[in-house]
Amino acid sequence: xxxxxxxxxxxxxxxxxxxxxxxxxxxxxxxxxxxxxxxxxxxxxxxxxxxxxxxxxxxxxxxxxxxxxxxxxxxxxxxxxxxxxxxxxxxxxxxxxxxxxxxxxxxxxxxxxxxxxxxxxxxxxxxxxxxxxxxxxxxxxxxxxxxxxxxxxxxxxxxxxxxxxxxxxxx
Numbered sequence: 001x002x003x004x005x006x007x008x009x010x011x012x013x014x015x016x017x018x019x020x021x022x023x024x025x026x027x028x029x030x031x032x033x034x035x036x037x038x039x040x041x042x043x044x045x046x047x048x049x050x051x052x053x054x055x056x057x058x059x060x061x062x063x064x065x066x067x068x069x070x071x072x073x074x075x076x077x078x079x080x081x082x083x084x085x086x087x088x089x090x091x092x093x094x095x096x097x098x099x100x101x102x103x104x105x106x107x108x109x110x111x112x113x114x115x116x117x118x119x120x121x122x123x124x125x126x127x128x129x130x131x132x133x134x135x136x137x138x139x140x141x142x143x144x145x146x147x148x149x150x151x152x153x154x155x156x157x158x159x160x161x162x163x164x165x166x167x168x169x170x171x
Contacts, residue, residue, distance in 0.1 A: 005135040006164040008036045011110040014131070019072035023105035026063065028075045030123055031112045032084035035077035041066060048078030052096060053087045059096070073104070084112075089122045097126050114147040124156035131159050136166035 008031075015027040028049060029037035038045035043064050052062055059075075066072045081087055100107055109127060111120040124130045130151055134144050144161075151158055 005113070005133050005139060006162070007031075007113070007133045008040065008110050010131065010133050010162050010164070011108050012037075012040055015072060015106075015108045016069065018106045018108070019069045022071065024071045024073075024103070025106045025108065026073045026075060026100055026104040027108045027110065028100075029077040030088060030109050030119065032077050032081055032087065032119070033112050033117065035080070037074060037110055038076040041074055043074070043076065045076045045078065048076035049096075050078035050081050050087065052078075053090060053092050054081070059099070085118050085122060088119050094126055114150055115143060121150055121154045121156070124151050125154055127156075129157040129159040131162055133162045133164060136163050138165070 011027060015025050019025040027037065029035045030049065031037075032050060035045060038048075041064075047056075047062055049062070052059055056062065062078070063073050063075050066074060087093065097107065107127075109123055111123050114120040114132070120130075132144070132147060132151070134147075148158065
């Protein structure tokens with residue numbers, strides 16, 4: 001729902017888990033404001049999603065392999081655009097996800113926070129479902145409820161919530 005709650009880490013862990021089942025998995029960095037996927041995988045981000053959305057037609061040149069998990073592929077954000085929400089809400093983005101959906105069993109989308117930008121709400125309308133990531137002890141219930149409501153208002157199907165950094169104390 002907010003920055004620094006573990007969205008990217010959760011997306012990566014989910015992608016790894018699915019890839020370990022033998023399924024072909026693609027993880028896409030749709031955070032076109034503060035992309036992090038390339039740093040976690042230690043790959044270049046000079047080319048990626050924004051190149052395709054800006055007219056490049058060869059998606060295979062933009063999707064990168066991850067050698068340690070052969071059936072896990074990644075599509076980094078690429079160069080940061082001046083108009084992220086416009087690109088993510090485009091027909092090209094919808095067509096790309098549809099096309100990639102025919103090639104991969106699972107596509108995991110890492111998005112910016114729901115509360116901060118419309119990007120996540122836009123992307124939620126193009127996906128099968130959403131996992132809301134919340135930081136325990138940091139994110140208020142009001143903020144979590146607002147994020148949930150924003151997603152429901154655009155018709156998102158919420159699969160569930162990941163509660164990160166929970167402090168369990170025994171008494």
